[in-house]
Amino acid sequence: xxxxxxxxxxxxxxxxxxxxxxxxxxxQCVAPAKPGGGFDVTCRLVQKMLADAKVLAKPVxxxxxxxGIGAVAYNVFVAKRSAEANTVVAFSSGSLLNLAxxxxxxxxxxxxxxxxxxxxxYGAIVVPQNSPLRNLRDLEQLLRxxxxxVVFGGGGGVGSQDWMxxxxxxxxxxxxxxxxxxVAFEGGGEAMKALRGGHIxxxxxxxxxxxxxxxDGGIRIIAVLAPERLAGNLRPIPTAREQGxxxxxxxxxxxxxxxxxxxxxxxxxxxxxxxxxxMPEYAQMLAERGLSPFPLTGTRLQEHVKQSxxxxxxxxxxxGLRLSAAP
Amino acid sequence: xxxxxxxxxxxxxxxxxxxxxxxVGVSAIELVNTYRYSAEAAxxxxxxxxxxxxxxxxxxxxxxxxxxxxxxxxxxxELFELTASGSVHFRVATAxxxxxxxxxxxxxxxxxxxxxxxxxxxAEYFGDSxxxxxxxxxxxxxxxxxxxxxxxxxVSESTRSREEFTRRFLQSTAxxxxxxxxxxxxxxxxxxxxxxRPVSRLASQVRGRQVADLTPLQARDLPADVQPLVDAxxxxxxxxxxxxxxxxxxxxxASHQLRTPLATLRTQTDAVLRQHDPQLVRQGLxxxxxxxxxxxxxxxxxxxxxxxxxxxIQASAFDLVALVRDTVVVLLPxxxxxxxxxxxxxxxxxxxxxxxxxLLREAISNLVENAVRxxxxxxxxxxxxxxxxATLTVEVVDNGPGVAVDDLSRLGERFMRGxxxxxxxxxxxxxxxxxxxxxxxxxxxxxxxxxxxRGFRAILRWPGGEAGT
Numbered sequence: 001x002x003x004x005x006x007x008x009x010x011x012x013x014x015x016x017x018x019x020x021x022x023x024x025x026x027x028q029c030v031a032p033a034k035p036g037g038g039f040d041v042t043c044r045l046v047q048k049m050l051a052d053a054k055v056l057a058k059p060v061x062x063x064x065x066x067x068g069i070g071a072v073a074y075n076v077f078v079a080k081r082s083a084e085a086n087t088v089v090a091f092s093s094g095s096l097l098n099l100a101x102x103x104x105x106x107x108x109x110x111x112x113x114x115x116x117x118x119x120x121x122y123g124a125i126v127v128p129q130n131s132p133l134r135n136l137r138d139l140e141q142l143l144r145x146x147x148x149x150v151v152f153g154g155g156g157g158v159g160s161q162d163w164m165x166x167x168x169x170x171x172x173x174x175x176x177x178x179x180x181x182x183v184a185f186e187g188g189g190e191a192m193k194a195l196r197g198g199h200i201x202x203x204x205x206x207x208x209x210x211x212x213x214x215x216d217g218g219i220r221i222i223a224v225l226a227p228e229r230l231a232g233n234l235r236p237i238p239t240a241r242e243q244g245x246x247x248x249x250x251x252x253x254x255x256x257x258x259x260x261x262x263x264x265x266x267x268x269x270x271x272x273x274x275x276x277x278x279m280p281e282y283a284q285m286l287a288e289r290g291l292s293p294f295p296l297t298g299t300r301l302q303e304h305v306k307q308s309x310x311x312x313x314x315x316x317x318x319x320g321l322r323l324s325a326a327p
Numbered sequence: 328x329x330x331x332x333x334x335x336x337x338x339x340x341x342x343x344x345x346x347x348x349x350x351v352g353v354s355a356i357e358l359v360n361t362y363r364y365s366a367e368a369a370x371x372x373x374x375x376x377x378x379x380x381x382x383x384x385x386x387x388x389x390x391x392x393x394x395x396x397x398x399x400x401x402x403x404x405e406l407f408e409l410t411a412s413g414s415v416h417f418r419v420a421t422a423x424x425x426x427x428x429x430x431x432x433x434x435x436x437x438x439x440x441x442x443x444x445x446x447x448x449x450a451e452y453f454g455d456s457x458x459x460x461x462x463x464x465x466x467x468x469x470x471x472x473x474x475x476x477x478x479x480x481x482v483s484e485s486t487r488s489r490e491e492f493t494r495r496f497l498q499s500t501a502x503x504x505x506x507x508x509x510x511x512x513x514x515x516x517x518x519x520x521x522x523x524r525p526v527s528r529l530a531s532q533v534r535g536r537q538v539a540d541l542t543p544l545q546a547r548d549l550p551a552d553v554q555p556l557v558d559a560x561x562x563x564x565x566x567x568x569x570x571x572x573x574x575x576x577x578x579x580x581a582s583h584q585l586r587t588p589l590a591t592l593r594t595q596t597d598a599v600l601r602q603h604d605p606q607l608v609r610q611g612l613x614x615x616x617x618x619x620x621x622x623x624x625x626x627x628x629x630x631x632x633x634x635x636x637x638x639x640i641q642a643s644a645f646d647l648v649a650l651v652r653d654t655v656v657v658l659l660p661x662x663x664x665x666x667x668x669x670x671x672x673x674x675x676x677x678x679x680x681x682x683x684x685x686l687l688r689e690a691i692s693n694l695v696e697n698a699v700r701x702x703x704x705x706x707x708x709x710x711x712x713x714x715x716x717a718t719l720t721v722e723v724v725d726n727g728p729g730v731a732v733d734d735l736s737r738l739g740e741r742f743m744r745g746x747x748x749x750x751x752x753x754x755x756x757x758x759x760x761x762x763x764x765x766x767x768x769x770x771x772x773x774x775x776x777x778x779x780x781r782g783f784r785a786i787l788r789w790p791g792g793e794a795g796t
Contacts, residue, residue, distance in 0.1 A: 068433050070452060105453045155430055157397065157417070158404040178401040183389070184428050185396050188473075194392040320405070 001161045002079045010166065024268055028087040029255065032073030032095075042253045043116055046286060053276035070095045070102035074104045078111045083263035088115055088255035094161050094304060101159065101321060110307045113257045113266055114301045116273035119286055119293035123165045123249030124210050125240075126203040127196055129218050136223050136243045139202065147179040153200035155187040159321045162188070165204035165225065165249050167319055172245045185279040192326035195219055201307045206251055207234055211290035225249040232287045252308075254293050254301065268296045295306030339519045345499065347517060354504040365496040369489040374447045377460035378483045380417070381445060382692040385462065387476065389417060393471045395419065395426045395478075416452065416483045421475035422463065433481045444479070452483060459483040490634065505631045520530070526547045529557070529673040541568040573636075581629050588622035628756040631689055635763045640683045642791075645718055648673060651712045654691045658699060665704040669695070672711040680719050681791040682768050690772075691765040693757035694785045701783070702727035718770075719791050726782040730774075738774045758785070765789055 031039035040062070045113040047060040051270075064072045065073040070091065077089055080236065089112075099109050131139045143150055147170075154162025163184075167177040183200055187210050195203045196218040201209075207224050209235060221241045223232055225247045230237070240247040255273075258264060276282055277295040286293055296304050335496050383406065387398040412610035420427035434450035440463040447460045461481045469476065517785060525548045532545065543561040546554060595618060648671075655671055662669035691710075698708045702725040711722045730738060738758060764773040770789025777784045 068453060069431065072432070075453075104454075106755050130589060151398075153396070154542070157399045159402060178405075181398060181400065183396045183398040185392075185394060186428050187427050190394040194396060199389075199392045199396070220681075232652070280603070 001120055012286075016304050018319065022040055024056050024086070024272060026058060027056055029060050029062050030073060030077075030087055030089045031062060031064050031218075032070040032091075033064065034065065035064055037255075038092060038094075039070070039090040040120070041129060042255070044255070045285065046088065046090070047278040048117065049282050050272060051281070052281040052285075053272070053279050055272040057273050060147035061092075065089075069098060069323055071104045074099075074112070077256075078245060080157050082258035083159050083260035084258055085261045088269060090251050090253070090255055091289070093308065097164070097316075100309045101316050109173060109305050112259055113290065114256045115266070115269045115297065116277075117252045117294045117296040117301055117304070118273065118277065119253045119289075119291040121206045121208045121251040121291055122230065123251070123254070124205050124207040124237075124249075125169060125223045125225070126192070126195060126205050126210050126219055126221050127218055127228065128198060129234040131201065131220075133222060135238075136169075136173065136240060136245050139169075139222070140175075141174045143170065143173055143180070144237050147175055148181060150202060150205060151183060151200045152202045153185060154204050155185055155191055157184040158182070159316070159319075160184070161249075161251065162191070162204050164315065164319070166202070166317075168249065169204060169225075169240075169247055171243075172220065172240070172247045179231040187212045189213070192219060205221060208223045208290035211305060213281045223247075225294070228290060230290065232290060234290055252296075252304075253291075254294075256319070260276075273325045335636065338523060339516060340514055340518060343512065345514075347512065350508055350511065356507060358501060360502065361500045362493065362497050365493045366489075369492045370447070370498075373458065373484070373489045373492075377458065377482050377484060378445050379448065379463075379478050380415075381460050383481065384417060384466070384480055386420060389468050389479070390470060395421070395428060395470060399426055411466060415485075416457075417628065418479075418481045420479050421466070421470060421473040421480075422477035422479055423473055423475040425473035426470055427477065430483075431483075433483055434459060440479070449486070450483070456486045457483040458486050458489070493707060511590045522550055529553075539570070540732055547675045548565060577633070577636075583631065584625055585622075588618055588625065592618055592622070625756075627758060632756055632763060634684060635689075635760060640686070640767055642681055642683055644679060644681050645684050646679040647721070649678050649713070650680075650684060651691060651710055651721060654688050655695060655710055658692065658695050661696070662699045662708065665702075665706075667699060667702060668707045670700065670709055672709055673713075676712075678712055678714045678719070680714070682719075683764075684787060686764045686767065688786075689788055690761040691721055691723075693761045694721070694787065697757045697785070698723050698727070698783070700727040701745050702726070717790055719789055722784065722786045723781060723786075724777050724784045726777065726779065729776050729781050729783045732776075735774065735776070761785070761787060 001068055001307070029043035031037070031043045033039045037244050043060070044064045047062065049060055050056050058120055065076060067073070073089055074095070077084070077087075081087065091114075095104075096109065098104055099151050106225060125136065125139070126292060128207045139150070154160065154166060154167040156162055159315060166180060170177045183191075183194070185194060188203075188205050191200065191205065191211070192213050194200045203219075207221070207226070207230055210219070210221060214233070221234070221237050223245075224237050226238070226242050227241070227248060229235055232324075255269075257269065274295075274297055277293070277297075283293060380403075383403050384397060384399075387400075387403070389396045389398065397532045405745075416429065416433055418429040418433040420429075428607075430452075431659035432452075434448075434452060434457075436446055436459075437448055438445060438446075440461060442463055442465060445462040447458060450457055450459050459481055460483070461480050462478065463477050464748060466476060477694060529544065529549060541564050543559050543564060546557040546561075547558060595611060595615045599608055599615065602608045602611060645717055651671055655669060655699060659669060695708070695710060706725060706727050708723065708725045711724075713720045713722070734769075758772070758774065763785050765772040768789035768791060770787070770791075773786040773788065775784050775786075776782070
């Protein structure tokens with residue numbers, strides 16, 4: 001009896017040591033939201049690409065730490081779970097926008113270790129199927145005639161990504177961003193429902209998200225805010241740049257780990273993602289979802305994040321969002 | 328004891344020692360109250376603007392799409408920014424939280440909300456201390472994603488700006504109080520110095536006086552509080568001046584009084600020394616002896632008068648009738664020698680009285696002796712003691728020659744002999760002594776013509792009856 005218990009104890013100790021030895025043995029992905037959101041999607045992508053690449057002994061488990069659009073999780077992983085080597089946390093450009101606006105409390109982008117960006121999505125200007133607007137030029141003319149005739153919509157309020165896209169677009173079209181009408185919805189889905197119902201005229205959304213909804217019909221995209229045309233079903237849609245407007249809105253998705261995770265464990269995660277992103281399954285997975293590859297890892301990602309946050313900070317300042325309302 | 332130490336300080340020190348802690352205490356209490364009041368006022372004012380934001384959001388909420396939508400004009404957002412110097416958050420959600428726009432996890436209200444009534448509460452939001460306004464109303468129509476009937480609107484702002492407001496308010500109050508306190512202390516020091524300047528002037532005036540200077544102090548420019556003290560001192564000076572004058576008068580009279588019999592004795596002695604006839608020598612010596620008796624009595628009376636003027640009254644209880652009887656008995660042989668009828672009217676009564684027995688005996692004795700001396704042989708003298716409503720009287724009436732009306736008013740003054748100068752030798756002090764004794768007892772001596780055709784009446788009256796003790 002005693003011998004058995006001792007064996008069991010040894011067994012669990014070895015297991016624990018094994019877990020410590022390799023962070024990828026019991027991998028976890030934390031979605032800092034309730035199930036079903038964008039972060040959930042990110043974790044599912046992580047789960048699939050790492051499984052496809054066969055770099056893990058076990059599939060990635062997904063757990064949820066909701067609160068404050070990522071703020072709660074960010075605070076938890078900076079302070080309490082800061083050395084948890086087997087867990088990656090999902091982030092998006094929305095998280096960086098919040099960081100830039102100081103909505104993650106006293107912490108900054110330097111307080112975690114950014115592991116990998118796995119995908120990018122680009123902004124899309126969406127209108128109802130029966131809208132007279134065919135391109136950005138039409139929108140410009142309409143806005144210049146009477147900005148109050150055009151109602152924009154999006155998930156989140158002033159200062160959110162969708163609002164920023166609308167404001168950036170208006171600015172590029174030569175209209176005062178302060179004069180545009182913007183209706184906030186709970187999320188992109190709600191906004192698109194309102195678009196179909198004719199309650200709003202323009203939705204400043206994301207290309208991938210819109211693509212999922214395109215199947216239901218009733219809506220169409222007049223411009224994507226990407227540097228060049230997107231792949232797959234989105235290929236026919238011209239970019240804003242093609243139409244003569246310099247508008248670009250990029251939304252990246254990725255993961256980070258706590259600040260006290262050891263260099264070796266951090267490197268193991270980076271290598272795993274690098275390998276996964278070199279697989280052909282990865283490109284296919286993204287294309288199916290209308291997402292674009294954005295293979296940035298390690299130090300290069302750290303730099304990119306720093307630069308993005310500083311750009312968002314500049315943009316927020318230009319839009320007078322110093323003390324912004326929540327997204 | 329600290330209080331005793333405080334009282335020993337100068338007026339200025341005392342004022343400061345008592346005023347400084349009092350005023351500092353009062354200011355501290357005032358500051359605390361100001362803090363409470365301004366915090367409350369700040370909350371009221373800032374809450375109102377929060378309510379304005381809630382109402383503005385409420386007006387822009389729409390459920391027309393079947394979902395929740397809030398139109399957020401940038402101007403409204405600017406209004407948020409103007410509202411507070413810290414971060415502003417809002418949240419529009421169904422009561423069950425299934426549908427929400429804005430900052431999730433804004434702290435919920437501490438108590439269930441009443442529909443249509445905004446409440447405000449303090450809370451923590453991501454490490455920031457915030458003030459939250461919450462308002463709940465019915466939904467126009469149920470949303471597709473939630474069965475909730477009610478819509479909750481919450482707006483929060485950092486408490487920084489209202490704290491700043493309170494802090495500035497408090498700071499200006501504290502500065503004002505400090506300036507006020509310092510000004511007041513300086514004013515107290517200056518005013519006390521100014522007010523006390525006449526007092527120090529008075530002090531140096533008193534210090535500079537000659538020993539014999541008995542003129543009143545100058546009370547001009549003195550504070551009203553010090554006036555009574557100066558008045559009292561002046562009164563004391565006046566009394567001293569009177570006393571000195573009286574003593575000088577007494578001394579003059581006394582020296583005259585003593586010098587006269589001494590001169591007479593000198594003359595008589597010289598006359599006797601020139602005599603050779605033993606018969607005449609003896610006769611001369613007898614005259615000298617008589618003169619010595621007179622001088623002795625005169626001296627004794629002077630001493631008595633000096634004593635009555637100054638000695639303290641030693642009051643005790645005694646029977647007045649007995650005292651009168653004892654006094655009269657002593658003088659009975661003198662009256663008998665002049666075949667006078669000296670009697671006491673109420674010799675068997677008993678009158679409890681109070682006073683200095685020795686002095687009163689002297690007074691009564693003087694009155695009776697005076698009557699015996701100035702009443703013709705065979706005359707009648709009656710002594711009567713009485714007590715009426717706590718006032719005691721001893722009345723001596725004779726049927727002698729009486730006193731001329733002119734002299735009556737001066738009678739009882741010192742060394743004034745009223746009746747029959749020369750023939751009857753008296754010191755002129757008897758009535759003065761009696762009057763002095765009456766006055767020392769708080770009473771009077773009345774000297775008047777007797778009620779009958781002729782005669783003299785003296786009434787000694789003083790408060791000392793049984794009821795008065």
